[in-house]
Amino acid sequence: MNKRCYIAGAGEFCENRLPEDGDYIIAADGGYAMLNKLGITPDLIVGDFDSLGGYPVLLNTLADHPNVLKSPVEKDDTDMMLAVKEGLSRGFKSFTINGGLGGRLDQTLANIQILAYLTEHGALGILLGRECDIIAVMNGTIKFFPEKSQSGTVSVFCHGETAEGVTLNGVKYPLENATLSCKYPIGVSNEFIGENAAISVKKSILIVVYPSDVKINDK
Numbered sequence: 001m002n003k004r005c006y007i008a009g010a011g012e013f014c015e016n017r018l019p020e021d022g023d024y025i026i027a028a029d030g031g032y033a034m035l036n037k038l039g040i041t042p043d044l045i046v047g048d049f050d051s052l053g054g055y056p057v058l059l060n061t062l063a064d065h066p067n068v069l070k071s072p073v074e075k076d077d078t079d080m081m082l083a084v085k086e087g088l089s090r091g092f093k094s095f096t097i098n099g100g101l102g103g104r105l106d107q108t109l110a111n112i113q114i115l116a117y118l119t120e121h122g123a124l125g126i127l128l129g130r131e132c133d134i135i136a137v138m139n140g141t142i143k144f145f146p147e148k149s150q151s152g153t154v155s156v157f158c159h160g161e162t163a164e165g166v167t168l169n170g171v172k173y174p175l176e177n178a179t180l181s182c183k184y185p186i187g188v189s190n191e192f193i194g195e196n197a198a199i200s201v202k203k204s205i206l207i208v209v210y211p212s213d214v215k216i217n218d219k
Contacts, residue, residue: 004094005087008035008042009080009111010051012102014128014212023096026087029079031099033058046086047071047079078110081117088121095125101134112136116159116205126216133212141200142208144170145215146192152211156180156187156199165202170195180206 006023010030019025019040027035029047036058045062046069052059062068071082080100087095095118100111111127115136118125127134135142136159146152154171158180168175172191180187187206192214199208210216 003092004096005090005092007031007080007083007087007095007097007100008040009083009097009099010034010103011099011107011111012130013099014130017098017128017212024087024090024092026083028083028099034099036061043067044069044083044086046082048073048075051079078107078114080107080111081114084114084118084125088118088123093123095123096128097125098128100127101129112207115207119205129212131212132209135208135210135216136205137199137201137208138205139201139203141198143217144192144197144199144210145217146194146197146211148194150192150194150211150214152192152214154190154192154197154199154208154210154214156190157185157207157209158182158187159205159207161204163201163204163206165200166206167200168197170197177202 004023006019007026007028008031009028013034025042027042027045029049030051032045033052035042044067045065048071050073101108112134115125119136119138161182163180166175166178166180172193
């Protein structure tokens with residue numbers, strides 16, 4: 001399946017990065033309010049809907065939507081994780097999450113862990129931000145294509161005890177077959193230098209933070 005699963009959350013929302021034709025759109029709880037504001041109807045709505053308490057009119061519209069999955073308030077999965085699992089169950093391998101950054105720090109950290117969950121399940125997820133995006137890569141490579149005059153900060157973090165065989169090319173501070181630890185942030189604040197770049201890891205997962213206007217390709 002080549003289609004993308006686009007998930008709207010209740011966090012900081014990028015209104016200039018909306019779903020495209022053909023996307024399967026999931027509203028995760030409060031993300032439904034943002035989509036409704038923008039006139040976008042999701043294909044599926046999931047969550048316990050505690051974040052919609054201030055939108056009684058929207059709560060009333062849930063009964064009219066053909067695909068709503070209501071979960072208990074007390075549960076192991078966050079609403080975003082529920083949305084991701086629903087996307088995976090439908091066969092999606094590409095996920096874009098808007099509204100997954102900003103706001104509560106604990107929810108942001110949870111969403112970064114969700115990126116790792118996705119890559120462990122053979123999918124690619126991107127957290128959209130107004131200034132930076134976040135992506136995870138496991139035992140593979142992410143390629144970046146900045147414009148020739150484009151710079152910007154790119155940071156790489158080990159997700160797990162260690163990440164082995166880490167190589168960074170096309171950046172100000174390259175690495176070759178290095179081992180990164182989750183206990184020391186040596187990969188923070190690298191820089192693009194206006195040329196194509198690549199970040200790869202042979203064993204484990206990397207979390208990569210990069211400017212939102214830099215194009216990527218995971219192939």
